[in-house]
Amino acid sequence: MPNDYKQLAWSDQLVDDCLQLIRLAIREDLDREQDWTTVALVSPTQKSQATIVARQDGVFCGQHVVDVIATAMQLTVETETFAEDGDAVVGGTQLVRITGNARDILTAERTILNFMGRLCGIATHTAKFVAGVRGTNVGVFDTRKTTPGWRRLEKFAVRCGGGTNHRTGLFDAILIKDNHLAFAGLVDTPDLAVAKIREFLEHADSPVEREQMPITVEVDSLEQLARVLPANPDIVLVDNMTLDQLREASRMRTAAAPDVILEASGGITLELLAAVAKTGIDRVSIGALTHSAINMDLGLDWLVPS
16 A cells, blocks of 8 residues: 555644644734724723624635634634535635633734635635545645645645645655656666665665655656556656646556556546546645635624624
8 A cells, every 4th residue: 555645633733833823814904003093982891792704605624724823813702613624615604702801802913814715725626526526536636836834724725625635845855856867867767766765764864654655756748657566656647748647647557556546637627527537546636725726705793892
């Protein structure tokens, strides 16, 4: 069984990433000062209640985010969440209720909507691609084409949308790309690159569980594929190939190294996805899951102040 990529779940590490981003968001909005409009117009003892509402159909992601923001901003509020990560929601659905100090809710409103809108947007966008391969065994994977600082959070949102995580970073998997082969002088012998990587992993002195680290090789031609398959890497990423080339790549893999996972990438749009999924490949990796997702339309509706 080939090694594969580790999958993200909500964890202390994601909370820490979230806290760091929230601190930056606070600095952007308040710059060590205050929300002067709110301070001037709203009593410091005013209580209120508001709900975050979906303005469109989508997939929810961020059930813990409001609580993390409340902690980071020291808000005097209580929250109640009505959806779980990964839930499909329709426009008009109440997602989170926030009760407490009106000044605090007003000051945090945009930060909350920005974070949740981003995560729900990626989950919703991913779900469209996952629906595009329904009825097949093809997995929909993300990439490292993420917003700086948001890597783990955005990949978690992909998971909430039904997608699967590719490597998190450069530290948790081997991915031999064309530039690696070029600098190593191994463009025509990618099988030797796999052998060198295996030798390195077996002898490197590191606390990393290297024997479980997947080895992926990127190829951009059928000739390269033919050369690398005998080395039995865990995964071969076939980049920017036509449908006919993908079908031939699948045939070659089945004949020469049936345990190797075949991954297609490069220019795979939602419109092209179903055809790609029928070529015999095992998975697709799509940067657009994160870099082209649009924030989900969310709003904060106020109830009568108390």
